[in-house]
Amino acid sequence: MHKKIQHIQRQGGTNMNDSVRVRFAPSPTGALHIGGGHTALFNWLWARHTGGRFILRIEDTDRERSTKEYEETIMSGMRWLGLDWDEGPDAGGDHGPYRQSERLHLYHEYADRLVEEGKAYREGEAVIFRTPQGVRLAFDDMVYGHIEMMSDTLKDTVLLKSDGMPTYNYAVVIDDHTMGISHVIRGEDHISNTPKQLLVYDALGWEYPVFAHLPMILGKDKKKLSKRHGATSVYEYRDMGYMPDAVFNFLALLGWSAGENNEIFSRDEAAELFELTRVTRRAAVFDMEKLNFINQEHLKRLDPYTRLDLVEPFWREMGLPVDSHSREYLAQSLVVLAGRGQTAKEAAGYSDYFLTFETVKGRYDASDVSEEHKELLRRFYGELLAVPEWKASVLEDFTREWSARESVKMKDIAMPLRMGITGMKVSPGIFEVAEHLGREETRKRLAFFGFVNA
RNA sequence: GGUCCCAUCGUCCAGUGGCCUAGGACACAGCCCUUUCAAGGCUGUGACACGGGUUCGAAUCCCGUUGGGACCGCCA
Numbered sequence: 001m002h003k004k005i006q007h008i009q010r011q012g013g014t015n016m017n018d019s020v021r022v023r024f025a026p027s028p029t030g031a032l033h034i035g036g037g038h039t040a041l042f043n044w045l046w047a048r049h050t051g052g053r054f055i056l057r058i059e060d061t062d063r064e065r066s067t068k069e070y071e072e073t074i075m076s077g078m079r080w081l082g083l084d085w086d087e088g089p090d091a092g093g094d095h096g097p098y099r100q101s102e103r104l105h106l107y108h109e110y111a112d113r114l115v116e117e118g119k120a121y122r123e124g125e126a127v128i129f130r131t132p133q134g135v136r137l138a139f140d141d142m143v144y145g146h147i148e149m150m151s152d153t154l155k156d157t158v159l160l161k162s163d164g165m166p167t168y169n170y171a172v173v174i175d176d177h178t179m180g181i182s183h184v185i186r187g188e189d190h191i192s193n194t195p196k197q198l199l200v201y202d203a204l205g206w207e208y209p210v211f212a213h214l215p216m217i218l219g220k221d222k223k224k225l226s227k228r229h230g231a232t233s234v235y236e237y238r239d240m241g242y243m244p245d246a247v248f249n250f251l252a253l254l255g256w257s258a259g260e261n262n263e264i265f266s267r268d269e270a271a272e273l274f275e276l277t278r279v280t281r282r283a284a285v286f287d288m289e290k291l292n293f294i295n296q297e298h299l300k301r302l303d304p305y306t307r308l309d310l311v312e313p314f315w316r317e318m319g320l321p322v323d324s325h326s327r328e329y330l331a332q333s334l335v336v337l338a339g340r341g342q343t344a345k346e347a348a349g350y351s352d353y354f355l356t357f358e359t360v361k362g363r364y365d366a367s368d369v370s371e372e373h374k375e376l377l378r379r380f381y382g383e384l385l386a387v388p389e390w391k392a393s394v395l396e397d398f399t400r401e402w403s404a405r406e407s408v409k410m411k412d413i414a415m416p417l418r419m420g421i422t423g424m425k426v427s428p429g430i431f432e433v434a435e436h437l438g439r440e441e442t443r444k445r446l447a448f449f450g451f452v453n454a
Numbered sequence: 455g456g457u458c459c460c461a462u463c464g465u466c467c468a469g470u471g472g473c474c475u476a477g478g479a480c481a482c483a484g485c486c487c488u489u490u491c492a493a494g495g496c497u498g499u500g501a502c503a504c505g506g507g508u509u510c511g512a513a514u515c516c517c518g519u520u521g522g523g524a525c526c527g528c529c530a
Contacts, residue, residue: 025530026530027529029529029530059530061529061530062529062530064529065529065530124528125528126528128528144459144460147458148458149458150457153456153457153458153526154526155526157527158527158528159528160528161528162528163528165528167527167528167529167530168529168530169530171530172530187524188459188460188523189523189524189525190525190530191459191524192457192458192459192525193525193526193530194458195457195458213459216523216524218523220465222522222523224523224524250466253466253467253479254466254467255467256467257466257468257478258467259467259468259478260467260468260477260478261478263466263467263479264479280466280467281459281460281461282460282461283459283460283523283524284465284466285464285465285466286465286466287464287480289465289480290465290466290479290480290481291480292480293479293480293481300493337492337493338492338493338494339492339493339494340492340493341492342492346492347492350492396489399489403489409489410488410489411488411489411490412489413489414489414490415489415490417489418489418490424492425490425491426491427489427490427491427492428490428491428493429489429490429493430489430490431489
C-alpha cells in the first residue's frame with residue numbers, strides 16, 4: 001500500500017525545476033501554530049530545494065473567525081521562522097489576489113459552470129456538488145504512496161455557502177489550479193479530504209497537482225497537538241528564549257532526517273538536503289527535551305555578540321542594569337558562561353551576577369560559613385586579591401599552591417569564592433568568573449560577606 | 455458506525471530482502487575531569503506490536519489480528 005510510484009519518485013528527485021509552485025494556505029483564525037509552522041516549513045523546503053516558488057495564500061472564507069490581525073500575526077510568525085515567500089497578499093505576484101475573500105468571482109464563475117453542466121445544483125442560496133456514485137478516486141501521494149477509495153461513501157458537498165463564500169474543499173481546488181500549484185503539501189489530516197477535491201478536479205476537467213501529505217505532530221500524550229499541550233504558537237517559543245533557527249531545525253526533524261549524523265543544521269543546509277520522498281509517514285510526538293537540546297546547540301554556535309542580542313532582552317526583563325555595562329563586557333560574560341543554558345532565557349538566569357551584585361546578596365548570606373572558616377578565608381583571599389596579575393590561570397595556580405602549602409582543601413576556599421561572587425553553587429570555572437568580574441568587584445563582594453578585611 | 459492512514463528503543467530518526475547478534479540523536483543511568491555543573495569527555499540500559507504466509511534468507515514483501523490516528527460541517 002505504501003509503494004511509491006516510479007514516475008512520482010523521479011519527479012521528486014533533486015533536479016532543479018523552476019515550475020515547482022507550492023503554497024502554505026493558513027486561515028487567519030489564530031496565531032501561527034506549531035503544526036502550521038511545520039507545514040509551512042516543509043513547503044518552503046521543497047520550494048527552496050527545487051528552486052521553485054513558495055506562495056502564501058490566506059484562506060479567510062470564515063467570516064466569523066478570520067481577522068486581519070491574525071493574518072499579520074501569521075505572517076510575522078513565518079518571518080520569525082525565516083520562511084520567506086515569493087508571492088502573497090503583501091508580496092504580490094502574477095497569480096493574485098492571494099486572499100480567498102478577494103477571489104470570490106472565480107468561485108462563482110466555476111460554480112455557475114458546474115450548475116449549468118448539471119454537476120451541481122442550487123439549494124437556497126447555496127450551491128451543492130452532486131457526488132457521482134461508483135467512481136474510483138485515486139492519487140499517488142509522494143509521501144503516502146497510492147491511495148484510493150470509492151466515491152460511494154461521499155455525500156453531496158456544499159461548494160458555495162449561503163453567504164456566498166466557498167467551502168474549503170471547493171476553494172482549495174479552484175485556487176490550487178488557477179494559481180498553478182504543482183505540489184500540494186499539507187497535513188495528513190487532509191488525506192481523507194483529497195478524494196472530495198479529486199471529484200471537483202474531475203468535474204472541471206482539470207489535472208491533479210502532485211499531493212504530498214505530512215505526518216501529524218502529536219503532544220506527549222500522543223493526541224493531536226492543542227492548547228492543552230502548553231505552548232503551541234511559534235511566538236511562545238520566541239518568548240521563552242528559543243532561537244528561530246533551532247525551532248526550524250527541530251520542526252524539520254519531525255518527519256524527516258538529513259542523515260544519521262546530521263541533526264544540527266541551518267536552513268540552507270536543510271533546503272539543500274531535503275527530499276519530499278524521504279518524508280516519514282508516522283505521526284511524530286513533539287519532544288520539548290529535544291527542542292531544548294537543539295536550541296542549546298544553536299546557541300553555542302553563535303558568536304558572542306549575536307548571542308548577546310538574544311540574551312539581553314531577558315536580562316532586561318529580569319530588571320538587570322544592562323546599560324551600565326559595555327557591549328564588550330556583556331558579550332565576554334556569555335563567553336565565560338560557555339555553553340551553559342538551553343535557552344536564551346535560561347542563560348540570562350544563569351548569568352545575572354555579571355551584571356549586578358544585588359541578586360547575589362538576595363540569595364546568599366554567608367550564614368553557612370563559620371567564624372573560624374571566615375578567619376581562614378580572610379587570610380587566603382587577602383593574598384589572592386593581591387596577586388600581581390588578575391588572570392584566571394594565575395589565580396588558579398596561586399590557589400592550588402596555597403591550598404597545598406596550607407593543607408586546605410581546594411573546595412573549602414573555592415566554594416566560598418563561588419558563593420560570594422555569584423551567590424550560586426553552580427557556575428562556570430570560578431577563576432574565570434573572578435577574572436571577568438575584575439579585582440575590585442571581586443574584593444567588594446567578598447568584603448560584603450566578611451571574607452576579606454575591609 | 456463508515457472510509458482512509460499509521461505501526462523500529464520512553465521520544466525523534468536510519469534501515470527499501472542478505473552488510474542487522476538493528477545504527478544515530480534526545481532523554482535516562484553510571485564513570486571521568488574537577489573548585490561546582492548548568493560546561494567538557496567516556497560507557498551503558500533500551501525497540502523491529504502479535505500471528506500467519508512468500509523466500510535459501512524478512513524489521514524490510516503479502517494476508518490477518520491488535521493497537522493508535524484522521525476525516526465524515528454552509529470550519530479550514
